[in-house]
Amino acid sequence: MSDLVQGYDPRTGEPIGDPVAESPGTEVDRIASAAAVAFPAWSAVAAADRAVVLEKVADALDAESELLVSTADGETALGAPRLTTELKRTTNQLRLFAEVLREGSYVEATLDSADPDIIPPRPVLRRVLRPLGTVAVFSASNFPFAFSVAGGDTASALASGCSVVVKAHSAHPATSRETARIVTDALREAGAPEGVFGIVYGTQAGVALVQHPAVRAVGFTGSTAGGRALFDLAQGRPDPIPFYGELGSVNPTVILPGAAAGEDIAAGFAASLTMGVGQFCTNPGLVFAPEDLVPALGEAVAATSGGAMLTERMCDSYTASTDALAASDLVSAVSTGERPDQAWAVAPRLFSVPVAVFEENVGKLTEEHFGPAALVVTYSSPAELHSALAKLPGSLTGTVHAAESDHAEAGAIAEILQRVAGRLIFNAWPTGVAVAWGQHHGGPWPATTNPLHTSVGATSIRRWVAPVTYQSWPDALLPPELRDANPLGIPRRVDGVLGVH
The missing domain is CATH 3.40.309.10 (Aldehyde Dehydrogenase; Chain A, domain 2)
Structure with missing residues (x-):
C-alpha cells in the first residue's frame, strides 16, 4: 500500500484536506513512459497551434481561480490576496509563451549558403533548436502556482514542444492535485496528445523520475541540499541529462x-x-x-x-x-x-x-x-x-x-x-520577478546549477531545446523554420544577417 502525502494548515499545524497517495515506481514508469509516447506528436504540433493550447490552459486555470486560491491558502497560509496575484502571474506566464511561440525567434533559425571557395569549403548549413523530449519539473514550496504544477518550468517546457511530468511538492498536495486536474482536462479538450502532461507524488517518486530513461531534462526550484542531491542523480545516470536547479540566494x-x-x-x-x-x-x-x-x-x-x-x-x-x-x-x-x-x-x-x-x-x-x-x-x-x-x-x-x-x-x-x-x-528591492522577454532569474552556484539559463522569462525555454544542423538537405525535407520561403515568417539569421527573411 502506498504512503500518503498529507497537507497541513501552517496556521494551526493540523492536517487539512484529503491526503494524496505517493506514486509507486510502477506509476512513475507508466506516467513517464506515456509522456515519452506523447512527445513526438506534441513536438510536431505547429508552434502557433501550441500557443492556442497554452492559452486555453491559462483560461481554464483562471476560470477555477476561487477553488485554487482557497485550497492553496489552506495549505500554505500565504493569504488570498497574494495567491490571487500569484495565480494571475501563472496564467500570464502561459500567455507569454504563447507570444514566444508566435514570434518564433526562440528556435534561433540560422541559414548559411554554400561557399565552395573558402577554406574549408562550406556546404548549405541550416541550424534550429529542437525540443529535447520529456521534462521532469519539481514544484516549489513557496510558490504553489507560479513555480509549481502549472508554473514557469511547465509552461516553457510545453511551449518548446516537450512533454512534462511534474513532481508535486509535498507541502501542498491538494493544490497540486486540483491544478493538475485543470491542466490535464484543458490539454485534452484542446486536442493535445494524451499523456503529454502528468504528475507524481512523494519523495521517492521524484528520485525515480530523475532516473527514468524517458526523462531528458529536469527543472527544480528548492533547497540547495535537495537540488544538489538530484543534480548528482541526474549527472550520475548512464546517460547524464541537464539539470536546471534554482537553489539558494542571499541577494x-x-x-x-x-x-x-x-x-x-x-x-x-x-x-x-x-x-x-x-x-x-x-x-x-x-x-x-x-x-x-x-x-x-x-x-x-x-x-x-x-x-x-x-x-x-x-x-x-x-x-x-x-x-x-x-x-x-x-x-x-x-x-x-x-x-x-x-x-x-x-x-x-x-x-x-x-x-x-x-x-x-x-x-x-x-x-x-x-x-x-x-x-x-x-x-x-x-x-x-x-x-x-x-x-x-x-x-x-x-x-x-x-x-x-x-x-x-x-x-x-x-x-x-x-x-x-x-x-x-x-534603487528598488529584489523581491518580485517580472515575467518578461528581458528577465533573467539565475546566477552562479549556489543560486543555480547553470548561470547561463533563467527560470523566468521568455528565454527560459532555451533549457528544453538543443540545436540540430541540417547539412545539404532538400528544401522540401527541412522543418518549416528552415525552408527558403520562411513560411512561418519568423526572424532568422541568413548568411550572418538577422531579419525576417
Whole structure:
C-alpha cells in the first residue's frame, strides 16, 4: 500500500484536506513512459497551434481561480490576496509563451549558403533548436502556482514542444492535485496528445523520475541540499541529462551613503524582507549599509510582524539557524519583530556585523536563512566593500541603492556584483520577478546549477531545446523554420544577417 502525502494548515499545524497517495515506481514508469509516447506528436504540433493550447490552459486555470486560491491558502497560509496575484502571474506566464511561440525567434533559425571557395569549403548549413523530449519539473514550496504544477518550468517546457511530468511538492498536495486536474482536462479538450502532461507524488517518486530513461531534462526550484542531491542523480545516470536547479540566494543589497539619507529606505527594506514571511528566493538577506543607518533599519524591522511558514520543517530550520546566528560571537542582534500566535509562525530578525569581520567569515555569514531574517554589514567608507563583495557566493540578484552623488561608486560596485549575480537592481528591492522577454532569474552556484539559463522569462525555454544542423538537405525535407520561403515568417539569421527573411 502506498504512503500518503498529507497537507497541513501552517496556521494551526493540523492536517487539512484529503491526503494524496505517493506514486509507486510502477506509476512513475507508466506516467513517464506515456509522456515519452506523447512527445513526438506534441513536438510536431505547429508552434502557433501550441500557443492556442497554452492559452486555453491559462483560461481554464483562471476560470477555477476561487477553488485554487482557497485550497492553496489552506495549505500554505500565504493569504488570498497574494495567491490571487500569484495565480494571475501563472496564467500570464502561459500567455507569454504563447507570444514566444508566435514570434518564433526562440528556435534561433540560422541559414548559411554554400561557399565552395573558402577554406574549408562550406556546404548549405541550416541550424534550429529542437525540443529535447520529456521534462521532469519539481514544484516549489513557496510558490504553489507560479513555480509549481502549472508554473514557469511547465509552461516553457510545453511551449518548446516537450512533454512534462511534474513532481508535486509535498507541502501542498491538494493544490497540486486540483491544478493538475485543470491542466490535464484543458490539454485534452484542446486536442493535445494524451499523456503529454502528468504528475507524481512523494519523495521517492521524484528520485525515480530523475532516473527514468524517458526523462531528458529536469527543472527544480528548492533547497540547495535537495537540488544538489538530484543534480548528482541526474549527472550520475548512464546517460547524464541537464539539470536546471534554482537553489539558494542571499541577494546582496548595497545602500550607499547618499541613498541612506532617504526617508523611505528603512521602510522599503523591512517590507521587502518580510514579504511572504521572507519565503522568497529574492529575499534581501544580506545588506551592506553605513553604520549610522542600522538604528533606522532595526526600528523598521521591529515594527513588522512575521507569520506562519509553509512547513513545520521550514519553521524549525529558520528558528534554529537564526538562534545559532544570535548566539554567535561574530554578530550583534539589532531587533526582532512580532511573532503571531500561529503554529508555524516566526518573527522577523535583524543582525549586524562590521565589514572587516564579515570579510573574514564570509562562508559562515552568507548562509541563507529561508525566512524574514537579514544581516546588515556595516561600513564607514564604500571603498571598504569592494573586496568583501568580490568574495560573495553566487546569487540571483544584486542591488544598489544610490543617490546621484553616489553614481560613480554605484558603477564600481555594479562591476563587482555582475560577476556574482544574475540580475542587477538599482534603487528598488529584489523581491518580485517580472515575467518578461528581458528577465533573467539565475546566477552562479549556489543560486543555480547553470548561470547561463533563467527560470523566468521568455528565454527560459532555451533549457528544453538543443540545436540540430541540417547539412545539404532538400528544401522540401527541412522543418518549416528552415525552408527558403520562411513560411512561418519568423526572424532568422541568413548568411550572418538577422531579419525576417
